[in-house]
């Protein structure tokens with residue numbers, strides 16, 4: 001049985017289409033992430049799942065039951081909101097038990113559930129406070145507690161961590177992950193933060209302009225993005241996109257790279273037959289920064305690059321260079337880092353390189369399956 | 371839409387529509403009455419439409435109806451109100467803006483006390499200052515004159531204007547003044563170059579509110595004015611309560627509409643700002 | 656040391672620390688700018704309040720006469736049955752006026768909050784009476800309450816020939832007419848304030864309530880309205896203030912009549928001070944009005960502050 005299935009769902013506000021045919025199946029117990037930049041329609045989709053927005057076209061089923069015409073309360077869901085949406089006039093205890101009260105759960109049972117939930121979230125000492133007396137992190141926990149107390153078949157999260165500071169965000173992230181492990185419930189989680197998406201999700205749906213660009217496991221999306229948008233959105237610092245022209249050389253393909261220090265033709269690891277582009281065509285070479293490292297003794301053919309700027313991050317140092325007129329980031333060990341203006345020999349590991357169409361952003365190399 | 375939801379929607383619109391009609395009814399009745407002739411008034415009900423667009427009552431209300439002993443209509447009162455309103459609105463708004471700027475952006479020890487002290491003028495029931503104010507105007511030889519009324523309306527408008535501008539400027543970051551001071555600008559230059567240019571919305575609110583308020587005032591008007599300086603509200607009241615001869619309700623209602631017209635027009639044009647002035651006043655008042 | 660001054664000292668001069676004079680100016684100009692208003696306020700508000708209080712202890716009649724009269728004016732006032740009628744009338748005006756405008760305003764605000772069409776037009780309709788002078792409002796309602804031509808006549812014309820509606824000339828019901836006109840003028844304002852408050856409630860909170868399974872009435876009763884206490888207090892404060900100051904409406908609608916049935920303290924003060932030439936008694940009544948305002952408003956402002964604190 002599926003936990004949640006979204007079939008060909010459309011949404012328009014007036015004549016403005018916001019979602020343009022979404023298809024996602026979420027297995028029971030799975031943690032699905034909806035990720036995308038602000039305004040791409042994530043919240044709208046989540047609200048439709050919750051029954052807070054009408055469905056213009058298509059079908060949504062929760063636990064195998066089509067819920068299109070059910071009000072939120074009949075969908076057996078719980079939701080955590082970005083603003084936490086705690087009821088301002090109620091204490092923490094009342095906030096958590098309100099949903100149970102509406103569902104006519106007996107008072108003793110309510111008390112038991114509230115206390116158990118509070119215990120698990122370490123907010124027992126806050127139960128008699130009002131939301132305004134809580135810190136951001138505590139409010140976040142209460143919002144979680146309110147959802148947990150309901151024990152629904154489906155949890156919905158709408159950017160629940162985006163109002164927290166970095167430290168708390170990491171802490172709550174692992175807490176949410178543990179909560180999911182413990183309850184085994186289906187989760188649909190909206191975020192615009194790709195790190196959250198990578199760390200939390202069983203699967204990720206990357207959205208843009210109301211369309212799912214790619215749906216897959218985090219590593220899959222990282223290694224084999226479906227297009228330039230996904231490639232650029234997932235991963236920090238983002239993937240380098242080096243423009244150039246595809247050329248044939250012998251039986252293989254090459255691309256010229258101008259590094260500022262030298263100009264060289266790099267052999268590409270694609271079989272011409274797999275590539276959906278002909279020599280002479282303009283392409284974009286996608287290469288993640290960690291694939292460009294300082295050349296070592298084993299590097300067969302290092303490439304000399306002029307350094308524009310360096311940025312130490314601690315574990316490694318980012319080097320900014322200009323390749324074919326485009327800013328490119330490389331990741332080198334701190335001890336190997338040169339100063340700005342110097343040149344450095346770099347090892348380009350092209351085995352994971354990708355090829356994109358500069359116009360449409362579509363993948364051109366054959367390795368789509370990853 | 372589900373049927374229960376549909377019923378709820380219809381009920382909501384029905385209630386809102388019903389009250390809208392109730393709220394509009396007095397305006398409608400007054401309007402149709404002002405367009406009827408006296409015989410016409412006696413035959414139909416107050417809701418009946420007039421037989422034609424007959425502005426005789428308006429004409430009489432404007433220029434020849436009796437307001438006590440004089441029978442020159444509302445026209446002189448209308449002009450008095452114009453002469454009173456224009457200077458008092460302009461002066462009180464200007465004083466309010468610079469006061470608000472000083473209080474919000476140049477806080478100094480005691481500025482909060484000054485603000486609260488000024489604000490008190492907005493709370494007091496005016497009955498409590500009427501007698502000394504009348505005497506004071508008498509001492510200045512301004513009793514029963516238009517300048518006297520201008521002074522009174524301006525003075526008692528300052529509290530509201532100051533509050534309005536102060537609350538507007540207090541929402542602006544204090545860094546603005548700091549940055550300008552680092553650039554070498556002083557108090558007045560910062561006001562003139564930085565704050566005034568962004569104050570148009572709040573000036574509109576202030577002017578609309580003060581205009582409505584002063585135009586509609588009756589208490590100051592009736593106490594501080596003489597035969598030559600009575601504002602329009604006093605004129606209307608006199609006209610309606612002049613009990614000589616036959617009661618001409620069509621003239622009374624036309625006079626009421628003439629009195630109401632300026633503020634109604636302002637309300638229709640600047641309703642948005644009017645509401646903002648109201649809510650701004652409510653926050654502190 | 657003079658020989659170590661760098662060559663560009665002249666250039667730097669313009670950027671040097673502000674001069675003593677400009678520091679002084681920055682400190683005092685705001686005060687100088689505010690001082691006229693402060694002086695005006697000291698004279699026209701505080702001074703005049705004090706002067707009214709002084710007058711209330713004198714023998715003044717038509718003209719102020721600063722001859723001490725002790726508490727005589729207050730004794731006059733408190734032994735005047737019309738004063739007590741006015742105070743009682745104020746109660747019978749204020750309570751229904753406040754309750755009705757609050758209730759009706761809240762109802763309209765809640766209904767307008769339901770994502771309805773034409774909200775702007777409806778709000779404009781509910782609010783326009785406030786743009787009118789109370790004299791205009793009084794004139795209009797006087798006409799509607801007129802038995803020969805107004806509501807009574809209209810209902811009779813519909814066939815209910817024995818319909819009686821002559822409140823304006825009925826000393827027991829005349830105040831009800833004033834209340835109706837006042838409610839008509841203020842309800843839109845109350846609705847606008849409540850609507851602004853309702854709009855201030857986080858939409859996600861309402862969504863959370865829906866997900867929790869609460870119906871709209873329950874969401875309003877349990878979640879939204881409890882968050883509105885500060886607005887409620889603001890409105891209550893405003894309406895009370897308005898009620899105590901109400902004067903024009905009475906002048907225009909009933910002139911205090913029939914008899915003294917619609918006299919309010921504000922009307923009493925005006926009448927005694929300016930029509931009967933009993934300035935001392937008028938001043939004493941003015942002081943009592945001020946005391947009323949302060950006695951009612953200060954505790955309410957305190958409660959409002961507290962409600963605001965509790966809600967934020």
Ligand SMILES: Nc1ncnc2c1ncn2[C@@H]1O[C@H](COP(=O)(O)OP(=O)(O)O)[C@@H](O)[C@H]1O
Nearest residue numbers: 013016018036037038039040041042043044045
């Ligand atoms: N009630 C509405 N009416 C019209 N447009 C809306 C409405 N709600 C959202 N939108 C539009 O739909 C798009 C998607 O919004 P949303 O789902 O909130 O984006 P996000 O992915 O940031 O959560 C946005 O462009 C937004 O402007």
Ligand SMILES: [Mg+2]
Nearest residue numbers: 042043044159
């Ligand atoms: Mg969103």
